[in-house]
Amino acid sequence: MVIARGSTLTLAVFFFVLFVSAVGLGWAQQQAPAPSPAAAAQAPPAPKIDSGDTAWLLTSSALVLLMTAPGLALFYGGMVRPKNALATIMQSFIILALISVQWVLWGYSLAFGPDKGGVIGGLEWIGLRGVGLDPGPYSDTVPHQAFMVFQLMFAVITPALITGAFAERVKFSTFIVFTLAWATFVYDPLAHWVWGKGGWLGSLGALDFAGGTVVHISSGVSALAAALVVGRRKGYGHEPIRPHNLPLTVAGAALLWFGWFGFNAGSALTAGKLATSAFVVTNTAAASAALGWMFSEWAMRGKPTVLGAASGAVAGLVAIPPGSGYVTPLASIIIGAVAGFLCYNACNLKTKVGYDDSLDVVGVHGVGGTWGALATGLFATTAINPDGKNGLFAGEPSQMGAQIIAILASWVLAFLGTVIILKILDATMGLRVPDEDEVAGLDLSQHSENAYALEGPGYGITSGGAFAEAMKAQPKPTVPA
Amino acid sequence: MVIARGSTLTLAVFFFVLFVSAVGLGWAQQQAPAPSPAAAAQAPPAPKIDSGDTAWLLTSSALVLLMTAPGLALFYGGMVRPKNALATIMQSFIILALISVQWVLWGYSLAFGPDKGGVIGGLEWIGLRGVGLDPGPYSDTVPHQAFMVFQLMFAVITPALITGAFAERVKFSTFIVFTLAWATFVYDPLAHWVWGKGGWLGSLGALDFAGGTVVHISSGVSALAAALVVGRRKGYGHEPIRPHNLPLTVAGAALLWFGWFGFNAGSALTAGKLATSAFVVTNTAAASAALGWMFSEWAMRGKPTVLGAASGAVAGLVAIPPGSGYVTPLASIIIGAVAGFLCYNACNLKTKVGYDDSLDVVGVHGVGGTWGALATGLFATTAINPDGKNGLFAGEPSQMGAQIIAILASWVLAFLGTVIILKILDATMGLRVPDEDEVAGLDLSQHSENAYALEGPGYGITSGGAFAEAMKAQPKPTVPA
Amino acid sequence: MVIARGSTLTLAVFFFVLFVSAVGLGWAQQQAPAPSPAAAAQAPPAPKIDSGDTAWLLTSSALVLLMTAPGLALFYGGMVRPKNALATIMQSFIILALISVQWVLWGYSLAFGPDKGGVIGGLEWIGLRGVGLDPGPYSDTVPHQAFMVFQLMFAVITPALITGAFAERVKFSTFIVFTLAWATFVYDPLAHWVWGKGGWLGSLGALDFAGGTVVHISSGVSALAAALVVGRRKGYGHEPIRPHNLPLTVAGAALLWFGWFGFNAGSALTAGKLATSAFVVTNTAAASAALGWMFSEWAMRGKPTVLGAASGAVAGLVAIPPGSGYVTPLASIIIGAVAGFLCYNACNLKTKVGYDDSLDVVGVHGVGGTWGALATGLFATTAINPDGKNGLFAGEPSQMGAQIIAILASWVLAFLGTVIILKILDATMGLRVPDEDEVAGLDLSQHSENAYALEGPGYGITSGGAFAEAMKAQPKPTVPA
Amino acid sequence: MKKIEAVIKPFKLDDVKEALTGIGVIGMTVSEVRGFGRQKGHTELYRGGEYTVDFLPKIKVEVVVPDNLVSKVVDVVAGAAKTGNIGDGKIFVHPIETAVRIRTGERDEAAL
Amino acid sequence: MKKIEAVIKPFKLDDVKEALTGIGVIGMTVSEVRGFGRQKGHTELYRGGEYTVDFLPKIKVEVVVPDNLVSKVVDVVAGAAKTGNIGDGKIFVHPIETAVRIRTGERDEAAL
Amino acid sequence: MKKIEAVIKPFKLDDVKEALTGIGVIGMTVSEVRGFGRQKGHTELYRGGEYTVDFLPKIKVEVVVPDNLVSKVVDVVAGAAKTGNIGDGKIFVHPIETAVRIRTGERDEAAL
Numbered sequence A, B, C: 001m002v003i004a005r006g007s008t009l010t011l012a013v014f015f016f017v018l019f020v021s022a023v024g025l026g027w028a029q030q031q032a033p034a035p036s037p038a039a040a041a042q043a044p045p046a047p048k049i050d051s052g053d054t055a056w057l058l059t060s061s062a063l064v065l066l067m068t069a070p071g072l073a074l075f076y077g078g079m080v081r082p083k084n085a086l087a088t089i090m091q092s093f094i095i096l097a098l099i100s101v102q103w104v105l106w107g108y109s110l111a112f113g114p115d116k117g118g119v120i121g122g123l124e125w126i127g128l129r130g131v132g133l134d135p136g137p138y139s140d141t142v143p144h145q146a147f148m149v150f151q152l153m154f155a156v157i158t159p160a161l162i163t164g165a166f167a168e169r170v171k172f173s174t175f176i177v178f179t180l181a182w183a184t185f186v187y188d189p190l191a192h193w194v195w196g197k198g199g200w201l202g203s204l205g206a207l208d209f210a211g212g213t214v215v216h217i218s219s220g221v222s223a224l225a226a227a228l229v230v231g232r233r234k235g236y237g238h239e240p241i242r243p244h245n246l247p248l249t250v251a252g253a254a255l256l257w258f259g260w261f262g263f264n265a266g267s268a269l270t271a272g273k274l275a276t277s278a279f280v281v282t283n284t285a286a287a288s289a290a291l292g293w294m295f296s297e298w299a300m301r302g303k304p305t306v307l308g309a310a311s312g313a314v315a316g317l318v319a320i321p322p323g324s325g326y327v328t329p330l331a332s333i334i335i336g337a338v339a340g341f342l343c344y345n346a347c348n349l350k351t352k353v354g355y356d357d358s359l360d361v362v363g364v365h366g367v368g369g370t371w372g373a374l375a376t377g378l379f380a381t382t383a384i385n386p387d388g389k390n391g392l393f394a395g396e397p398s399q400m401g402a403q404i405i406a407i408l409a410s411w412v413l414a415f416l417g418t419v420i421i422l423k424i425l426d427a428t429m430g431l432r433v434p435d436e437d438e439v440a441g442l443d444l445s446q447h448s449e450n451a452y453a454l455e456g457p458g459y460g461i462t463s464g465g466a467f468a469e470a471m472k473a474q475p476k477p478t479v480p481a
Numbered sequence D, E, F: 001m002k003k004i005e006a007v008i009k010p011f012k013l014d015d016v017k018e019a020l021t022g023i024g025v026i027g028m029t030v031s032e033v034r035g036f037g038r039q040k041g042h043t044e045l046y047r048g049g050e051y052t053v054d055f056l057p058k059i060k061v062e063v064v065v066p067d068n069l070v071s072k073v074v075d076v077v078a079g080a081a082k083t084g085n086i087g088d089g090k091i092f093v094h095p096i097e098t099a100v101r102i103r104t105g106e107r108d109e110a111a112l
Ligand SMILES: Nc1ncnc2c1ncn2[C@@H]1O[C@H](COP(=O)(O)OP(=O)(O)O)[C@@H](O)[C@H]1O
Pocket: D007, D034, D035, D036, D037, D038, D039, D056, D058, D085, D086, D087, D088, D089, D090, E026, E027, E028, E029, E030, E062, E063, E064, E065, E101, E102, E103, E112
């Protein structure tokens, strides 16, 4: 059960060197923050910052952070067995830490930096060089760094979503390296393709207002790849594997709903009509999908489950982002209801196919995200967003083409990227914990902790180490009954 | 324990048809969103949208959503027995889904649509026809839909509050129909009376800044009706019925406090003096009421309980909304302290009278809401809000008259409406679960789920269905110790 | 186990009289809210209120409230033993209530009121006399009361942080008096020194953007004093004392992170460049510190713990406030990483020294806060904030001097103030619960409650009192199996 | 002395306790157990999965009494715990050789 | 009658239950216990502290059977619960003097 | 062989364990139980309600030993668990007919 301290030290040193070099790279620049000529060219005489827009974008950034932790952490944490509760929560939490640093050091530059051939951003903005407090190329009314930090939160939640697929069996050290690699080689390029200035999918006209392809398809499809490469949990299909704390899961789902207003309505980058419209359709799609899933399950299985309603809400929230700046409230009811129905059935399908996507990331994010990207092509209308486009039902069948290309491109990049990264890690660090560690649970084997100690007595736990030695000198207190 | 799938299917089909028709009704309109002449007349040349006000109103809407889920869901969920924890949480969660759709389809139109004789809004705005992104009749500086979605959150939390009264014994299917009926026949009219342009109570001059009558009196009095009609829980007064997870309850209370800033300060519809004043008195009233309840209990029972402090905070938050735009911080201290004292005693009274209002909705919302509406008549001052009115202590005794009429009207509508709806449902669908389902708990009997599975072993749980069949073909993995 | 009702009544009456007199004092003034000549002189012709800035400051105030409850309440509550879970949560919750009232009545006036010799604010603003809805002396674009309520939330969280030091052993009644005394005699003066107009530390040029000295050093050092004066928990070092619910703790840490955006970025008092910069460095420092702590522990102990990662994030959040308006994102990575490393080692040290700071307030807030104040002197740059100053690395070594003076002054005031207050209380009310109450747990002994009742049967619990009598007349229901 | 060990339905605990105190037995020890027997379990649903649960929550009551009380206690417990429905549970009687009251060191019947 | 009481590793419960039902024993009562023995515990870390845990989660299975089934049940349980690793647990056999089915009042072997 | 079953105050578990290992007993099984007896319970308050709790948390320690160790174990446990206050708990001694170590199949005293 002991992880060799040697290899851990190596890991720590590796990260340290990585950070130090990137920090060093950016340092001089930030100390003299006058934009470099290049950056200055990109950011012409700064337009006036709007306090309302900035307030909204900062609020939205905070909301999207909340989605990952505690939102997703609790949503996922409640669904695993008690012996893996903490390890599952940890995966979301530590991704927040990891990607927050990765994004500042190089991720933002790769995703949104000066375009290189439509496929990737350049390294010009590494360590946030030239990413300052005046409005940048992506927004006229808020500081460039506000846009950067808003996007950071998206870069955080996407790999966190994937963790649901391989929950309860993956080595923590490998997981950390996977996260960094995936963010760098899958997420950052894909974000550039769709949202980066000059990215090829965006240029093609594919609509993705708030991250249907970039966030949900990419995580859902990577989840499929991960479930296949990592393999099933021990006992899957034989032993009962059921959620250990559904109140936490529902609380997490509700926090996701709450935070999602930042995700979608924040993507307007301004606080006005577009944000309002996105806010309204987000709420309606979530609601309608919760009902869609619940009634599907009720009709097909005889009972409306609470986990089903919560999952349905998430499915609706997953389906609406790409269209959230382009569709009407009534369209969002349909998008949501279909999402609930589809994702419910996708989750049922899983148990027939036999791969072990522990927390149904494929069924919810893969299927829901794909449906959302298609639905955008169906329901988009310039009546809502004059800067958007019309979809099929508004008379523009061609938009469907762009959507389908974007979907396929995301599927391919995410699937191949994930398989390659995982195969390399499997061959080098190893993906899974040893069998006995899986049986004992990841909380104990990876972190030497227990999620709960709800019983009174300590059950023979005795303190050790220097501390206990020191205390032995102390008189033992007498405890009255 | 099996709910007949037939009747469930009927329910599902019923909702489906309902949705489809309302969606259909509104559809064409939204696709061509140029406001109809009528709507255009109501919304004169759109004033400029203010980004700060919009940011605040969207933030506030999100905060009020958070009040219902996870706020109220946890506050209530922690107070029931473990066998009903999930079902109780579900009631708040699914109301969020149900009313979000109901409001968009017809609720908003009934409540805020063009006035019909002072008693109800017309159906002109069904499916949000003509409710667009320009400022509407209720606000000059934010999109009409932002006002709509803010009000949606109020329509959500009000029926959710009632669920505390009949927790742990009501059929889930009946509960769903009740919620929709209550929203349509009680909440929507009452909201129109008080807040709708032309509503008779508002015209009369009754002050209700953020929902004392509409939200708290209506839910509290409906709770009383429900507790009486539904009857007591089995074992009430004989068996111990105590909260199963108070940390969740306190967390829920704190989230309610947090979200209530949106509820009250958001009701200013602008981000300026009025919102600030409402924010400050909200906080002070909650604080003062927490102390008021705690010290009352401490003096009268010998111990200050944590549930008491949390309940007191909620009592203060319940009492302040109607006056939150009209009273000073010092007045709010008095309003809160009195609310804490009154509601504590009202909860004690319940056990003497003998009706079973499971989670004290009557004692907190009925009594606290009524006190708040009266207190507004006492403490209102135009020194705080020049557009408001003076109350008794500022020299205008007549305001008390308007307040009392509003209180009585709300009491009557809520009580009668609830009794009638419940009696009809009792006669048709049945209100309560069978006795053995109540003993087994609603989590299992209504949802086939358990809130917690904190123990390690699965206790003989075996997977079933097609999945288990498929897995039987697989070799059973060997598990090391 | 019974607390004498007599002394409690006295306590209640005492507070009542206190409140009534302060309310009375301020009343007439508020009813006629035209600013007194003095106040008018302080607040010249009101500049225009900015809706975006106000929206952001109100949002930030709500976020900082969330930090205390449920954020800190859960963070701390999860770390204690189950028998003290509720009592620990209660301490944060009731401080929110207590200080919310104290601040309005006299705290704000002492801290921010008209300066008296650089050491304290005058009583002119007692009961918020003259603290109105126009912009005040501390901000040009938001109502004075918005600034007041934002600062209120800081005054709330600071004593709440201290509670971690004496968790699991202190009398509730004494704790309440301690909190009020500490707020009045330690916090309010210190806030005046640093932030009050005319305060001597602020005048000296010490930089503290968002509360490194005022909040974190003061709470961390007071925690040290409290741990020493109160003494160790029974069984400390002999019995296992370990966290009972780490999922709650991580959820609390995540909520702290979320709320901290309000704490730091709200301190800009405007929604623009400065708020954005503070937001970004807050996030980066938290992330970097989580990694710093985790990798330190991994390298030194062989396992990366989840509690460690969460604690690290908090350590980073503790270190960044004083510099959050003055340093670059890359500097914040360094500040965070060092904070994680330092605080981890400080917590280890504790077990060697032998004082019992239950939840490591000294190691995290004392050490982290001190490091943050120093780091501000190292990394501050006017490139980020033209209204700020340059630190050592930007060529101004003198700034370090001001920082060190501020640190020392805070240490001395907090340590001495706390020791004196506690010694007086020890001699009068008594600090600790009796031994058998400590063994039984504070939940039962102080509040007559249990945090959890997760098991089905009531274990022989029987209801008592008038209610049970009344119910005995009722037929006992028959319960099917 | 004998130990009477009864496995009963959880909501019957109060009745059994009252019945026992009613005949003057003022000591007992109870614990939560799970029972498997003729009583049917229930089904739980979680996402795609359907689980059959066949261990049900029961309460075990243990009470040590002098030999002369055994049959009375058995009858009283059986009476109080009975609903007449399947799953009511079992009573088992064990021999006990010694009993000690820890507080005083009293032995056997004096210890009860 | 005898009571066979087995303390086993938690994940072996399913196997033991199947083995017992396989030989026609359809009643048993199980509970969660903590075991201390030769099996080594583990270490936990919380902030500065390091804790050694030496009580491990185990499951206790109790099954009362007629005398003639005792050795068969012991063998079957031992077989099903065995992993061959330390900490597999113990089986103890107790004498039982009386058994009662609460629902019907049936006694002894008829009650099982 | 006998089984010594002790119901003790929870915070005494460590002392009892140390006392047992001190005399060379290195196996035991413990569980959480609730006790009802002479020891007074406490009152809980929830909103309007006031509850009297008379089952108190206790720990049950079970240890099977060869006959010759019985009285020593009883004495040692009684000594370690004693506070002298009401509610200290009881020790009961049961006969055991067979013991099996699941891992090896060893029987009786060899199995302990
Ligand atoms: N042979 C047995 N040994 C131990 N416990 C048993 C045995 N048979 C039944 N039980 C316990 O008695 C409970 C009730 O038994 P069950 O067969 O369901 O109904 P009934 O008591 O009505 O015959 C079971 O849940 C189990 O806890």
